[in-house]
Amino acid sequence: MASQYRPLDSRREEFQDYLERSGVLDTITKVFLMLYNEPEKPSNPIEYVRKNLYSNNPDEQEIAQLKPKIEEANAKLVKLQIARDExxxxxxxxEQDSGIGNANGDGKLADGKGMLWPGEEEGTVDGEASVRYLDSD
Structure with a gap:
């Protein structure tokens, strides 16, 4: 009957070796020692261990404070996506109404010319006989 437990013991030893090699046992031991050395034991030891196991781990209060900000940011994101789509x-x-975005997709008007800058007339730009278009072709 003892032979049945050998594989289980072997697996248990392998797992313990794994925990030792990866530093898990050292980390947990340090946290338990911190808890042991606390002059006033916390009312929630599990929360104490969780908080001290990973020092950058936010506590429940920090998480509760961040949730409304995340929800607000998500709502703003949805509004911006809707505005973008509109x-x-x-x-x-x-583009369709003005003829921009013709079949060539080059941004020129249907007659092949670009758009004039505001205040410009074709053939006269600042006294010159040229046309300045929005596109830089």
Whole structure:
């Protein structure tokens, strides 16, 4: 009957070796020693161990404070995504209505010319006989 327990003991020893090699036992031992040396024992020892096991681990109060900020940021993200989609649709409608975005997709008007800057007239820009277009072709 003792032979049945040998594989279990072997597996247990392998697991213990694994915990020792990875530093888990040392870390847990240090946290337990910290708890042992506390002059006033905490009312929630599990929370104490959790908090001290990983020093950068936020506590429940910090998490509770961050949740509303995360929810607010997610709501703002959704609003911005909706605004982006609306602006994309408006841009597409404007391009179609004005002839920009012709079949070539080059941003030129249907007649092959680009858009003039505000206040410019074709053929006269600052006294010169040229046209300045939005695109830099």
């Amino acid at each position: 602006l994309k649709a408006l841009l597409e409608d404007t």
